[in-house]
Amino acid sequence: MEEALLVLPFHYVVDLVKLIAEWLAEGLHIELCMRSLVFLLKVHHNPVVAHKPLVVVMEQLIESCEASLNGVRDIIGFNLAAMKLIQLDLQENSTQLFTDLSGKVKSVKKKKRAVLKTLS
Numbered sequence: 001m002e003e004a005l006l007v008l009p010f011h012y013v014v015d016l017v018k019l020i021a022e023w024l025a026e027g028l029h030i031e032l033c034m035r036s037l038v039f040l041l042k043v044h045h046n047p048v049v050a051h052k053p054l055v056v057v058m059e060q061l062i063e064s065c066e067a068s069l070n071g072v073r074d075i076i077g078f079n080l081a082a083m084k085l086i087q088l089d090l091q092e093n094s095t096q097l098f099t100d101l102s103g104k105v106k107s108v109k110k111k112k113r114a115v116l117k118t119l120s
Contacts, residue, residue, distance in 0.1 A: 005039055010047050013040055014054055021057050024064040030072055034065065 008016070017040060020033045041048060048054050 001036070002039055005036060006043060008040075010044060013044050013048075014051065016040065017048070017054060017061075018057055021061050021064065024061065024068050027068060027071070030068045034069070037061070037065075 017037065020037050023029060023033050048058070
């Protein structure tokens with residue numbers, strides 16, 4: 001993706017930044033839009049700052065980016081907390097499984113010994 005954005009002429013960059021601003025305002029493909037926007041700004045920083053109509057779009061982008069990224073952070077935090085809860089649950093269940101299994105193995109060994117004693 002970076003290679004395609006790198007060879008993009010500046011007049012297309014202006015249109016793409018406007019589209020990205022619309023997509024971020026709607027909440028579409030936030031991660032991809034942010035990654036593309038950051039790369040475009042790194043490559044075309046001086047022309048973007050000098051282009052007055054694009055500066056207005058960039059100010060709008062700041063507001064929509066903050067809102068979008070806060071939403072994504074909330075989702076990631078919620079998912080991370082859920083994964084930690086699942087991990088704790090699995091750890092508790094796995095220790096119970098092994099303790100139950102060890103008791104069963106001991107009882108099977110006792111039964112085998114009892115059968116061997118009766119046969120001998």
